Amino acid sequence: MRDSGPIFAQIADRLTDEVADGTLAEGERIPSTNELATFHRVNPATAARALSVLVDEGIAEKRRGVGMFVAAGARERLMRVRRRQFADSYVRPLVTEAHRLGLGRQELLALVRDELADLAAAAPAPARSTS
Amino acid sequence: MTPAIAVAGLGLRYPGRGGHQALSEVSFEIPSPSIVGLLGRNGAGKTTLLRILTGQGFASTGSVRVFGSPPLERDAVLRRMVLIREDQTYPDLKIEQALAAAALFHPNWDAALAATLLDAYELPVRRSIKKLSRGMRAALGIVLGLAAHAEVTLLDEPVAGLDAVVRDMFYQHLLADYTAHPRCIVLSTHLIDEVADLLERVLVIDHGRLVIDALTDDLRGNAVTVTGRTADVDRFVADRATLSRRALGARTTVVMAGRLDQRDRQLAEHLHLDVDYLTLQQLAMHAVDSAAGATLIPTGAS
Numbered sequence: 001m002r003d004s005g006p007i008f009a010q011i012a013d014r015l016t017d018e019v020a021d022g023t024l025a026e027g028e029r030i031p032s033t034n035e036l037a038t039f040h041r042v043n044p045a046t047a048a049r050a051l052s053v054l055v056d057e058g059i060a061e062k063r064r065g066v067g068m069f070v071a072a073g074a075r076e077r078l079m080r081v082r083r084r085q086f087a088d089s090y091v092r093p094l095v096t097e098a099h100r101l102g103l104g105r106q107e108l109l110a111l112v113r114d115e116l117a118d119l120a121a122a123a124p125a126p127a128r129s130t131s
Numbered sequence: 132m133t134p135a136i137a138v139a140g141l142g143l144r145y146p147g148r149g150g151h152q153a154l155s156e157v158s159f160e161i162p163s164p165s166i167v168g169l170l171g172r173n174g175a176g177k178t179t180l181l182r183i184l185t186g187q188g189f190a191s192t193g194s195v196r197v198f199g200s201p202p203l204e205r206d207a208v209l210r211r212m213v214l215i216r217e218d219q220t221y222p223d224l225k226i227e228q229a230l231a232a233a234a235l236f237h238p239n240w241d242a243a244l245a246a247t248l249l250d251a252y253e254l255p256v257r258r259s260i261k262k263l264s265r266g267m268r269a270a271l272g273i274v275l276g277l278a279a280h281a282e283v284t285l286l287d288e289p290v291a292g293l294d295a296v297v298r299d300m301f302y303q304h305l306l307a308d309y310t311a312h313p314r315c316i317v318l319s320t321h322l323i324d325e326v327a328d329l330l331e332r333v334l335v336i337d338h339g340r341l342v343i344d345a346l347t348d349d350l351r352g353n354a355v356t357v358t359g360r361t362a363d364v365d366r367f368v369a370d371r372a373t374l375s376r377r378a379l380g381a382r383t384t385v386v387m388a389g390r391l392d393q394r395d396r397q398l399a400e401h402l403h404l405d406v407d408y409l410t411l412q413q414l415a416m417h418a419v420d421s422a423a424g425a426t427l428i429p430t431g432a433s
Contacts, residue, residue: 007347038307041329045165045331
């Protein structure tokens with residue numbers, strides 16, 4: 001679904017992801033309407049709408065005459081929201097699909113454990129999104 | 132604020148027995164700045180409308196206002212506008228002469244931009260326009276259209292005859308110039324999906340009637356295709372307006388009007404349905420199919 005919603009929402013999602021994974025750090029300047037429009041090849045009004053979504057959600061704040069910046073505490077708030085949504089967004093589909101495939105409880109848990117082990121081996125620190 | 136373009140009840144019927152009704156009851160307003168797509172099939176009335184907007188054609192009924200004034204025979208208004216037509220004919224001129232003439236007519240002419248674009252599209256300035264290929268002529272139209280920096284810039288099929296690389300260059304130039312000099316730009320095109328992201332608003336004309344006037348963002352997501360096992364698809368689209376349907380064996384694809392909410396998505400997932408948004412081009416195609424068109428127009432669109 002992510003890639004098919006309105007363009008402004010896709011751009012807002014992408015910026016939100018960048019705040020969540022720290023690519024855009026708190027206090028850092030967010031690209032301007034024109035920079036976003038040129039980069040994504042979209043109408044500047046679309047880019048402006050994406051930025052206003054970030055403002056509405058408290059992720060970005062406007063500093064008059066300077067531009068848009070990542071709001072203080074934005075990352076922490078996003079992480080809280082995403083942790084709350086984690087079960088719905090990821091765990092339920094995982095369990096549903098496992099059930100559909102006839103994977104048993106132990107098999108599923110073993111797969112998750114393997115994945116965790118791989119992750120720990122590859123990156124000792126918490127992984128950052130690569131998207 | 133006065134809209135850049137305001138059209139009210141515009142109609143054009145060619146005289147004579149069984150005269151063709153080229154436009155009927157067309158009304159819309161376009162604010163500035165904005166980039167608007169004028170979409171529709173061949174012969175739908177797009178070029179006719181653009182000609183009337185610039186006083187190059189006459190309407191039988193209705194009115195046109197550009198920045199509040201009728202453009203017809205008003206030099207002061209016409210100088211704020213530029214129309215580049217796909218079938219633009221030029222007097223027997225060299226490219227450089229056509230540019231010099233345009234520079235005289237358009238008060239905001241940007242000679243530096245013209246030079247940059249001439250270079251980018253590799254146009255030989257000393258060549259006679261008559262000797263240009265179709266693609267070169269289209270590129271010249273783009274140079275004249277953009278460098279005019281007219282407050283109302285009307286581009287009729289600007290990319291017709293251009294290859295994909297040059298079209299992409301044009302979209303880039305258009306956007307860069309628009310962000311630097313925001314104004315009212317209307318462009319008609321067949322290649323709807325190529326320009327979809329650049330358009331703030333779309334007007335779709337069919338058989339001389341305006342069938343869609345909506346913000347692109349509002350339009351997108353107004354219809355979806357749903358694919359899956361026929362029984363599941365039927366369950367999902369029950370009580371929804373469907374625009375088309377095709378089946379292959381036990382699988383069916385239905386185009387369905389209306390937006391999906393969270394519960395719809397969960398149901399689609401539960402039924403293993405593939406759900407895709409229609410592209411702007413597909414939306415426009417369904418909109419001209421008059422039975423379905425009305426359901427696609429977002430409510431509350433101004």
